Amino acid sequence: MSNSTRGDKPRNPRMGLVKKDIVTSLASSNANKDGNEDYVFSSYKDLVIFSAVLGYREDELTHEGFDNSSDDKINIKYSTFTTEQLHRSVLESLAFQHTGNPDTLVDRNYQMDVLEKYAAGGLQVLDRRLGDIPGDRTDALVNLIQSYADEEGVEHGEELQTILNAFNEDPRVDI
Amino acid sequence: MELIRLRLQNFRQFRDESIEFARGDKKNVTVVHGSNGAGKTTLLNAFTWLFYGEVSFDTRPDRLVNEGVIADASLEDKISVVVGLKFNHENKTYLAKRESTYQKQTDDDLDGVRVDHDVTLDRKSGANWSPVNNPQDMLTQIVPERLSELFFFDGEDIDNLAGIDNQDQIRKAIENIMGLTILERAVKHLGDAAKRFEKEAGDLGSDEYKQLIQDKNEIKEEAEELERKKVDKINAKDQLEREIDDIKMKLRSRPGTAELQREREELEEDLKEEKSEINQLTKELADIVGERGFASVAVPLIRETAEDLNELRKEGVIPSELSDSYLDDLLNAEMCLCGRSLSDDVEHREYRNIVEELKGDGVADGVEGSALRIIHDIDRFTEYQQSVSKNIETKMEERSKSRTNKEKLEEKISEVGRKLESEGESARELEDTLENKNDERDNKIREIQDIENKIKTKKSRIEDKKEEISKKEDERQETKLAKRRQEGAKRVQSTLENSFYQLKDTVRKMSNKRVNEKFGQIATKDLTAKINQDFELKITQTVGNDEVEVDKSTGERQIASLAFIGSLVSIARDRYEQDTDSDYFEGGIYPLVMDSPFGALDKSHRRQISKVIPTLANQVIVFATDSQWEGPVEQEMSRRAAQQYWLNFEPGDGSTTYPKTQLQAEKLTAGGD
Numbered sequence: 130m131s132n133s134t135r136g137d138k139p140r141n142p143r144m145g146l147v148k149k150d151i152v153t154s155l156a157s158s159n160a161n162k163d164g165n166e167d168y169v170f171s172s173y174k175d176l177v178i179f180s181a182v183l184g185y186r187e188d189e190l191t192h193e194g195f196d197n198s199s200d201d202k203i204n205i206k207y208s209t210f211t212t213e214q215l216h217r218s219v220l221e222s223l224a225f226q227h228t229g230n231p232d233t234l235v236d237r238n239y240q241m242d243v244l245e246k247y248a249a250g251g252l253q254v255l256d257r258r259l260g261d262i263p264g265d266r267t268d269a270l271v272n273l274i275q276s277y278a279d280e281e282g283v284e285h286g287e288e289l290q291t292i293l294n295a296f297n298e299d300p301r302v303d304i
Numbered sequence: 305m306e307l308i309r310l311r312l313q314n315f316r317q318f319r320d321e322s323i324e325f326a327r328g329d330k331k332n333v334t335v336v337h338g339s340n341g342a343g344k345t346t347l348l349n350a351f352t353w354l355f356y357g358e359v360s361f362d363t364r365p366d367r368l369v370n371e372g373v374i375a376d377a378s379l380e381d382k383i384s385v386v387v388g389l390k391f392n393h394e395n396k397t398y399l400a401k402r403e404s405t406y407q408k409q410t411d412d413d414l415d416g417v418r419v420d421h422d423v424t425l426d427r428k429s430g431a432n433w434s435p436v437n438n439p440q441d442m443l444t445q446i447v448p449e450r451l452s453e454l455f456f457f458d459g460e461d462i463d464n465l466a467g468i469d470n471q472d473q474i475r476k477a478i479e480n481i482m483g484l485t486i487l488e489r490a491v492k493h494l495g496d497a498a499k500r501f502e503k504e505a506g507d508l509g510s511d512e513y514k515q516l517i518q519d520k521n522e523i524k525e526e527a528e529e530l531e532r533k534k535v536d537k538i539n540a541k542d543q544l545e546r547e548i549d550d551i552k553m554k555l556r557s558r559p560g561t562a563e564l565q566r567e568r569e570e571l572e573e574d575l576k577e578e579k580s581e582i583n584q585l586t587k588e589l590a591d592i593v594g595e596r597g598f599a600s601v602a603v604p605l606i607r608e609t610a611e612d613l614n615e616l617r618k619e620g621v622i623p624s625e626l627s628d629s630y631l632d633d634l635l636n637a638e639m640c641l642c643g644r645s646l647s648d649d650v651e652h653r654e655y656r657n658i659v660e661e662l663k664g665d666g667v668a669d670g671v672e673g674s675a676l677r678i679i680h681d682i683d684r685f686t687e688y689q690q691s692v693s694k695n696i697e698t699k700m701e702e703r704s705k706s707r708t709n710k711e712k713l714e715e716k717i718s719e720v721g722r723k724l725e726s727e728g729e730s731a732r733e734l735e736d737t738l739e740n741k742n743d744e745r746d747n748k749i750r751e752i753q754d755i756e757n758k759i760k761t762k763k764s765r766i767e768d769k770k771e772e773i774s775k776k777e778d779e780r781q782e783t784k785l786a787k788r789r790q791e792g793a794k795r796v797q798s799t800l801e802n803s804f805y806q807l808k809d810t811v812r813k814m815s816n817k818r819v820n821e822k823f824g825q826i827a828t829k830d831l832t833a834k835i836n837q838d839f840e841l842k843i844t845q846t847v848g849n850d851e852v853e854v855d856k857s858t859g860e861r862q863i864a865s866l867a868f869i870g871s872l873v874s875i876a877r878d879r880y881e882q883d884t885d886s887d888y889f890e891g892g893i894y895p896l897v898m899d900s901p902f903g904a905l906d907k908s909h910r911r912q913i914s915k916v917i918p919t920l921a922n923q924v925i926v927f928a929t930d931s932q933w934e935g936p937v938e939q940e941m942s943r944r945a946a947q948q949y950w951l952n953f954e955p956g957d958g959s960t961t962y963p964k965t966q967l968q969a970e971k972l973t974a975g976g977d
Contacts (some may be wrong), residue, residue: 170594179594182602215688218681219602221674222609231613231622234674267590270697274597278693 133225141242143206145197146173150202151256152194155266169267173203181244186277187224189250193299203215207237210244220297305446306392307895313386314370315353316346316361317953321967323347325404325925326835326946333918333944336967337882337933338951343965344927348899353458354387354402355443357423369416370405372962382407383416392587393446397428398436400443447894450480455873459900459927475839477872478811491804494797499788513776520769534755541748542582544741561724568720575713578706585703592695599688606678608686613675613792622675631659637766754971760917765843811875818871826863833864841868859909865903866913870920895923902932915941 146152156170170176184190196202208227211217224233233239259269307325312318326334338344349359359365368385384517388401401424406416425439436442447455454477479488556562616622635656638646644653646659680915816835823843831854833843841864844851854860873894880892901917902910916935918924928937949967956962 167596169590175598177595179598179601182605184600184602185605198394199624204478214677215681218597218606218678218685221411222602222605224611224680225612225678226605229612231616231671231675234678235670242654265584267593270593271589274593274600274692275696277601277603278689 136162140208142238143197143204144177144195144241145199145204147196147199147200147204148203149194150251151252151259155255169177169270173204174216176285177205177244177248178210178219179247179254181223181247182251182272183254184247184250184252185226187250187254190246191249191253192246194249194252195245207241208241208250208262223247243251302303305892305894307925308390308392310350310390311386311388312329312347312350314373314383315350315385315387316368316370317343317963317965318346318967319370319373319964320963323949323967324947326520328921331946332921332923332949334923335933335941335945335951336925336927336949336951337925337930338965339929339953342951343951344899344951346460347927348456348458348897349386350898351389353446354389354400356449357402357440358450359833366861367415368404369397369414370962371414371965372964374406374408374416375962376412377408379408379411381701383421388958392919394792399424399426399428399433400424400439405870409726414697447892451876453477454480455868455894455896457896457898457901459898459902460621464661472839474707474835474841474868475808475869477836478808478815478839482750487751488804490798491800494793494800498793498797501786501793506691513780516769516773516776520574520766520773523765523769527759527766530755530759530762533751536833537550537748537752537755541745541752543922544745544748545861547742548696548745551734551741555734555738559717564720566725568775571713571717571720575710576719578710578713580707582703582710586701589696589699589703594694596688596692600687600692603685603689604955606682610679610682617675622672634659675894809812812837813867815877818874819867822916822919823864823868826867826916831860833867835868859905859912861903861973862905863912863916865910866916866920870916871898873921893922895925899927900929900932901926902928907936911936911940913937917941918944 133274146259148256150192152173155168156173157168159290210220217250220240224236225231227233227246228239233243258273259266306327308327309322311320311322313320323334326332328857336344337349345361349361351358353359353368360369361367370385371381373910383406386401386403388399390397390399392398393859401421403420403424405420406420407419410418422441423443425442426433427436452865540823547651556565588734613622634640635646638648640646640655640659644655648654648656677736694860812835819833819835819841821829827858830845831843832846832851833841834843843860843864844852845854873896877893898917902913905913910932917926920940926941949969952966952968954961
């Protein structure tokens with residue numbers, strides 16, 4: 130997973146998101162949400178990122194739901210994710226957390242592989258939690274997000290602040 | 305055309321004989337002497353056979369093959385009958401050849417059966433001969449068949465030309481020389497064409513056209529009827545709408561009821577607004593979840609990662625130094641990753657200098673950059689998490705309020721409804737009537753639409769009919785055209801008929817003039833020959849001031865006939881030399897081949913004819929018996945004759961010897977017929 134193996138693999142790997150009902154009911158490739166369609170996610174990329182962090186949160190991993198050889202799939206390239214810095218950080222963090230190896234922070238192919246696993250797991254969670262009542266989807270997602278935020282609590286917030294303060298105090302030493 | 309040499313092989317009684325023709329300016333006469341039956345007519349037939357493949361023999365017309373040759377031949381043998389003619393035409397030399405191959409069927413078969421046939425025409429170009437395409441066409445072009453009777457002339461006809469009731473023959477000759485027969489045929493064909501156009505015009509009848517117009521008008525009437533119905537329905541609908549308005553007015557004007565009605569409408573309006581507010585809020589919640597929800601959920605992931613990376617950094621697994629390029633990026637952006645400004649001004653310069661001094665260690669970008677970015681991103685993730693939570697709470701609260709409002713409104717509406725219901729029978733009756741009227745009006749609207757569709761269909765059918773009618777009108781134009789053509793054909797026919805008669809008369813006059821000249825050269829004084837308007841060749845005498853037709857002697861008639869023939873030959877030559885652009889006849893230079901032109905005339909007439917014959921054409925071939933030749937004819941013609949031949953005929957016994965004629969350039973035996 131170092132620079133030496135990188136050259137053998139695509140610089141801009143892509144994933145094949147299979148068009149399952151849970152996928153097509155939550156997101157649309159048409160980024161325009163102003164229409165009549167009640168999509169929560171304005172792009173498939175947004176759905177994948179959300180599912181991945183959800184999969185990590187629920188510790189649910191699988192590869193089901195991604196298949197590059199499928200006829201009915203949505204292709205998403207690595208570069209699509211890295212246009213947003215926070216998305217990129219999610220990709221890198223997932224890869225790192227999955228191995229504990231900091232080299233994965235620069236291994237795009239590995240990051241995509243891990244992203245697929247967690248996203249697929251997250252999609253399974255969504256499938257279970259949202260059921261098949263379209264009207265309640267937004268509320269169900271809202272409740273999910275709020276319940277996680279409540280779990281975080283204040284203590285974590287303080288811990289984070291400590292780390293951040295350490296960076297800010299003296300850049301010469303701590304950055 | 306100028307004849308050079310004629311060769312006959314196995315043609316009737318000729319085994320293999322040739323004639324060279326006289327071609328001089330002065331000595332232009334070729335004389336072939338022969339007794340009756342020796343083969344003079346056969347020679348004349350050799351010309352027509354060569355040019356047109358036609359012969360006319362009095363005896364055994366089907367027997368073309370030399371009897372002696374076919375008698376000696378075996379059944380397998382093939383016998384060729386050949387007539388070849390070398391001639392000049394328009395400054396070129398040609399060799400024409402007609403060959404028929406015969407095979408005898410039985411031992412005593414003397415006719416044989418033709419097994420092969422061929423016509424060839426070769427043209428000399430320099431020293432080489434090359435075949436001409438379509439030899440038969442070319443031959444009939446050189447000497448048109450219609451003229452053959454004039455130029456391959458049987459002397460026995462001479463008597464007849466100037467005979468009584470022979471204007472047909474004269475007229476035919478005149479028509480032929482000018483190609484007027486073509487014109488005559490055209491006149492006839494135009495008549496046929498006129499008849500055909502007349503029939504065509506009749507066939508394109510007008511019944512169908514009338515039917516179409518009738519159909520169109522019927523559909524139009526139906527459409528108009530529908531339009532009237534539509535107007536009725538619209539009126540009925542308008543009436544209903546007025547009634548509906550009245551009822552509404554009545555309902556509103558009722559004390560209490562109107563108030564409640566208005567209240568209910570207002571409440572319903574408010575409810576609608578509240579519902580859309582709820583929808584809008586739900587949509588906004590979905591947007592928050594879709595755009596930033598992930599960040600809220602991702603906080604533990606990023607936090608754990610940041611902690612781990614920080615730990616690794618402390619342990620030295622990840623160098624704490626920043627790469628130059630990363631620091632440059634920060635300095636260019638004038639913003640540190642911690643959020644402090646790196647502007648190059650007094651307030652921020654100190655901090656900017658600290659960051660600048662970090663440069664120089666040359667550590668590679670990559671893992672370190674990512675690690676630092678993730679550590680830095682904790683800030684934004686938590687920020688997002690907080691804003692998402694806050695926004696969600698706000699929206700949820702708002703939505704909850706809206707929902708409460710909605711429920712209250714719904715309650716109020718049903719309360720007003722209950723009050724309205726208890727407002728008594730009359731109001732309910734009015735409500736019922738209103739409902740019925742509304743239904744009725746809706747029905748009318750549907751009926752109107754129905755009628756409109758029907759009208760549309762009718763109109764499109766009318767358009768179809770119009771198109772068909774227009775097509776028929778085109779056909780009527782064709783009918784008119786056919787009629788115009790018929791009239792045109794008739795007009796052209798009559799014009800051509802006039803031209804035809806005029807032309808014929810012109811040629812008659814030309815012939816008349818020349819006949820008169822020629823006749824004057826040879827005939828007795830005081831006599832004139834003329835071709836009158838009825839195409840009769842007449843000989844007249846001037847007695848005092850009157851012209852009297854004289855009782856012609858055979859001799860005078862023959863002289864007049866020859867003069868006529870000669871006049872036609874000279875007309876043809878003149879037309880050729882004038883180089884006129886006639887569509888009918890271009891003229892030509894023709895030799896005159898005359899079989900026995902002297903008939904049984906007395907000596908004085910024979911002398912006169914002998915004088916005129918060499919002047920008739922550029923080249924004259926005369927067949928004569930010895931008795932015709934002797935005396936004045938010989939005296940007059942010898943000096944003009946460059947070639948003389950004698951037909952030496954041996955009849956044979958019919959079993960071992962067969963008829964045979966030899967052509968000899970010298971007279972072998974003196975003797976009469």
